[in-house]
Amino acid sequence: MPHSHTVKIERQPPLLWVTINRPQARNAVDGKTASALASIFTDFDADPDLSVAILMGAEQNFCAGADLKAIASDNPELRNPLTSDGIGPMGPSRLTLSKPVIAAIDGYCVAGGLELALWCDLRVATERAVFGVFCRRFGVPLIDGGTVRLPRLIGMSHAMDMILTGRAVNASEALNIGLANRLVAPENLRATAEELALQIANFPQQCLRNDRQSAYQQWGMNEDAAINNEFQLGLKTLASGETNAGAKRFEQGNGRQGRQEKPPKPQ
Ligand SMILES: CC(C)(COP(=O)([O-])OP(=O)(O)OC[C@H]1O[C@@H](n2cnc3c(N)ncnc32)[C@H](O)[C@@H]1OP(=O)(O)O)[C@@H](O)C(=O)NCCC(=O)NCCSC(=O)C[C@@H](O)C[N+](C)(C)C
The missing domain is CATH 3.90.226.10 (2-enoyl-CoA Hydratase; Chain A, domain 1)
Known part of the structure; x- marks a missing residue:
């Protein structure tokens, strides 16, 4: 640095x-x-x-x-x-x-x-x-x-x-x-x-970065192009194993990552 x-x-x-x-x-x-x-x-x-x-x-x-x-x-x-x-x-x-x-x-x-x-x-x-x-x-x-x-x-x-x-x-x-x-x-x-x-x-980072990039990239696109872009980016995250691991945590009822056993409440 x-x-x-x-x-x-x-x-x-x-x-x-x-x-x-x-x-x-x-x-x-x-x-x-x-x-x-x-x-x-x-x-x-x-x-x-x-x-x-x-x-x-x-x-x-x-x-x-x-x-x-x-x-x-x-x-x-x-x-x-x-x-x-x-x-x-x-x-x-x-x-x-x-x-x-x-x-x-x-x-x-x-x-x-x-x-x-x-x-x-x-x-x-x-x-x-x-x-x-x-x-x-x-x-x-x-x-x-x-x-x-x-x-x-x-x-x-x-x-x-x-x-x-x-x-x-x-x-x-x-x-x-x-x-x-x-x-x-x-x-x-x-x-x-x-x-x-x-x-x-504390959230799974690849998915979080994926969705952040996706939102910025698609800001000026028409709806169909934007949805296609979102899908292509999302496929990379799906292929990474992070999504599957998160779904497994949910299934097993031990949402360790982010320590969010329960969904967040509105603030
Ligand atoms: C911020 C401010 C409201 C604060 O007021 P205050 O009453 O708390 O403080 P102050 O007495 O006015 O300032 C304290 C000190 O801070 C300095 N200062 C304050 N703003 C400055 C500035 N932008 N550049 C250099 N010195 C600045 C003052 O000159 C002064 O220095 P001094 O004690 O040596 O006299 C007031 O200073 C003020 O209006 N400053 C000017 C703000 C302004 O218009 N900035 C525009 C810059 S152009 C711009 O940012 C466009 C952008 O696109 C550029 N870029 C692409 C590169 C990012």
Whole structure:
């Protein structure tokens, strides 16, 4: 795993904690931070002992987007996050990344920070989280998937409202429109994200990754093509033996994997 003072990692198999660590800049992403994130997530995907990553920001903020001072500067030492390495800050796309990532969001999650959260599979937010396309007022475009993923996630009406007005969306609205999956008190953020991540990490992984990939791959396809794609991917999982083993556990009444003897109750 690479080390960078602007991104902190804690490797706790099966989980990887990734914290953007530039609190003095509200965790804005400069060129070095973007490169560090890209290689951290590439390594995460390749590490057989890791199943789920959790992305956070240091000191009560998730991320204030791209580093505007680096964009404004002519100093080559301050690498411009928009142009420095030609890749998005997260490196692997969601289609190539095989494992889930959870965003644990406190405070500001705006502009490119919102795009980072949209890149993640799930978003746990605190009651004081604030979301928004704040770059609207500075003329910096969303070029890290924001205009693609926001409408797909929350629908064009809510997305266009956010994109055109750049307004601040509070945590309860974020939950209502599907931008956040869970809302928690700030002191429970880490524990809730961990619980969710461990729940996911304890399931049979090939099948879980199969269904995740399947959903992303099929997002823009027509129904028949999508169902065919789902079937082809599913066949690989069926051939792996994992499905058969799970069915046997059910038959024998000892659902050990995930320790879920009983089906989950609604929360
Ligand atoms: C986040 C914020 C609401 C926080 O407000 P606050 O009142 O809590 O804190 P603050 O006093 O405004 O900021 C604290 C410090 O944090 C710095 N800071 C805050 N956001 C920054 C940023 N984006 N870049 C560099 N420094 C940033 C401030 O300059 C300041 O530094 P100083 O103490 O040296 O003066 C406020 O700072 C703010 O609006 N920041 C700008 C957010 C913004 O518009 N970002 C857009 C970036 S463009 C973008 O992300 C588009 C994206 O597609 C790009 N990419 C593809 C690369 C991902």
